[in-house]
Amino acid sequence: MHLLDTITMASVTAEDIKCELDTFNIAFNNDTVDKSKCQVFLCCFNFLQGPRWTGKGQSAVRVEMLEGGENSLISSYKYMFQRLRDVRDVLTEKIEELGEELRSHFNIEEFSPVSLPVQDSITVLGQVCCDSNGKLNTQSVLLEAGQEQGGRQVPVDLSELKEFSLFPGQVVVMEGMNPSGERFVATKLYEGIPLPFYCPSEGKQEMDEVSEPVMVMMACGPYTPSESLTYDPLIDLITIINKDRPDMCILFGPFVDSKHEQIEKNQVTETFENIFKRCVDSIVEGTKGSGCRLVFVPSQRDVHHHYIYPQPPFNLSNLSKDDSARVTLAPDPCTLLIGNVTFGLTSTDILFHMGAEEISSGTGTERFSRIMKHMLTQRSYYPLYPPAEEVNMDYDKFQQFGQMNLTPDILIVPSELRYFIKDVIGCVCVNPGRLTKGQVGGTYGRLLIQPNPVLVEGKRVSPCIAGQVVKI
Incomplete structure (x- = not known):
């Protein structure tokens, strides 16, 4: 038997x-x-x-x-103790690392604070988040800057973008204006850059x-x-x-x-x-x-x-x-x-988790390809933040x-x-x-x-x- x-x-x-x-x-x-x-x-x-x-x-x-050696997870570890400050530091480092790669690739001189009142077009760096505990939608998008750019959150107006695909936790570089300092009107969304093979x-x-x-x-x-x-x-x-x-x-x-x-x-x-x-x-x-x-x-x-x-x-x-x-x-x-x-x-099941949170418009691509591309350009096996409850x-x-x-x-x-x-x-x-x-x-x-x-x-x-x- x-x-x-x-x-x-x-x-x-x-x-x-x-x-x-x-x-x-x-x-x-x-x-x-x-x-x-x-x-x-x-x-x-x-x-x-x-x-x-x-x-x-x-x-x-x-x-x-x-990875090999100390860079590989080869045995169990202690968990169930995590400080909010440590989580913030990890997210901040992620914003800064991806931001530097995008700045260098697109020859951007510098990033401006997202809440800076200015009449001219500026380029900002931040992480996409939602203004509530509900599902992300076009009216609830916030951009949270890293510590170097002030760490502020500002609502984002997406109406001027011809195409976009966004999800909570995504590190993005946007170009646009913020005349009042209270709402950033995005006119350009920079494409993410994958790592080499x-x-x-x-x-x-x-x-x-x-x-x-x-x-x-x-x-x-x-x-x-x-x-x-x-x-x-x-x-x-x-x-x-x-x-x-x-x-x-x-x-x-x-x-x-x-x-x-x-x-x-x-x-x-x-x-x-x-x-x-x-x-x-x-x-x-x-x-x-x-x-x-x-x-x-x-x-x-x-x-x-x-x-x-x-x-x-x-x-x-x-x-x-x-x-x-x-x-x-x-x-x-x-x-x-x-x-x-x-x-x-x-x-x-990152496909299921991100598929439930992602919003898009005018991309011309189907959802699975967009999610896979997000994983590769965000350089992470789980780029969603906050993660699914499970x-x-x-x-x-x-x-x-x-x-x-x-x-x-x-x-x-x-x-x-x-x-x-x-x-x-x-x-x-x-x-x-x-x-x-x-x-x-x-x-x-x-x-x-x-x-x-x-x-x-x-x-x-x-x-x-x-x-x-x-x-x-």
């Missing part, structure tokens, strides 16, 4: 999950059925005729935390022996249907891993979902830690023959794990030496280096471990919202969806990547050869 088959509970009514679904423009977004393999491809990226969606289980694929040293390129395309599979929990705590969808995924033999499989939590009705009603008969151990043991043992490298990323919905952001990695002290060699325990969020390709990973943010650790040090080649952001794969300013952004949706199977994603990216005529070429979101 499979280890997961022993975790059986009484059936419960499926929880109603209200998910907001967006339309998106992407080639081949209609369902494509591979009848020979009984697979339904829900969306494709860089569609190729007859790509080989099988890996070789290449244990030679190198996986490491990009990773450029491996010659030594690292020589170290990586893998030259053929690498297949990376990704899936996000919950891994159980809403009616019970049987891990049938996960067993199906393990079967697919053994059949397709991906070189790498990235598994996002929740593995033991705090939102599952049986857990909420305390109807389980064993500890959460024991359920999690059975789940992980089944994944590791069940995929051993495939040679697939495994990456585990926790979620704040994992009921047995630390309920804090950034979230430390799991502790799997019971793994054997051989199993530990092919398992990577990553924090949320993190930047991984797979071969010479950078992967940005986060299990926190996110317990430790700002000191967030400053250390929640920022992007570069623009990842591939950014994976699982969400309740509709799956997608899209190129956003050179970064391939993927929402693989969730492995279960209520009582039915959901989706997972897979990518073919070139582990040693090349330059064509001196220009960077995306390492992502092809991508798909597949129905389980």
Whole structure:
């Protein structure tokens, strides 16, 4: 009997999950059925005729935390003590750092105080916030300056802007006038600037022996249907891993979902830690023959794990030496280096959280692309402030471990919202969806990547050869 088959509970009514679904423009977004393999491809990226969606289980694929050493979150930490002054300092530093980058890029001489009464056009720097506890709208936008510009808040009139996309916590540079000192009339909004991509040293390129395309599979929990705590969808995924033999499989939590009705009603008969151990043991043992490298990323919905952001990695002290060699325990969020390709990973539903707060007009782009672009240009895995109520943010650790040090080649952001794969300013952004949706199977994603990216005529070429979101 499979280890997961022993975790059986009484059936419960499926929880109603209200998910907001967006339309998106992407080639081949209609369902494509591979009848020979009984697979339904829900969306494709860089569609190729007859790509080989099988890996070789290449244990030679190198996986490491990009930051490394003291700059990586590798163990648990103390939390639940945070001073408002410390939060202010983190936000102020963020405003000043991004402001200096924008000032240098756009050759701006200096920033004026946002509350300065002046008849001429001035350029100001600040953070977008809302004038109340409600949702941001065009009439409630405030611009809060950093300490160097006086730290004042001023209402912003957006009526003169032809296009804009704003959310609370966004650091922006605006041009406009403030005749009375009480209301800033914005006439220009400067575009954010992303960080450069990773450029491996010659030594690292020589170290990586893998030259053929690498297949990376990704899936996000919950891994159980809403009616019970049987891990049938996960067993199906393990079967697919053994059949397709991906070189790498990235598994996002929740593995033991705090939102599952049986857990909420305390109807389980064993500890959460024991359920999690059975789940992980089944994944590791069940995929051993495939040679697939495994990456585990926790979620704040994992009921047995630390309920804090950034979230430390799991502790799997019971793994054997051989199993530990092919398992990577990553924090949320993190930047991984797979071969010479950078992967940005986060299990926190930033798409859902920012989608509920963002306002826009005249941008001509769909919402998912705008949110992904905001993450890349704000250089943060969670640029929203204040965060959603369900996110317990430790700002000191967030400053250390929640920022992007570069623009990842591939950014994976699982969400309740509709799956997608899209190129956003050179970064391939993927929402693989969730492995279960209520009582039915959901989706997972897979990518073919070139582990040693090349330059064509001196220009960077995306390492992502092809991508798909597949129905389980």
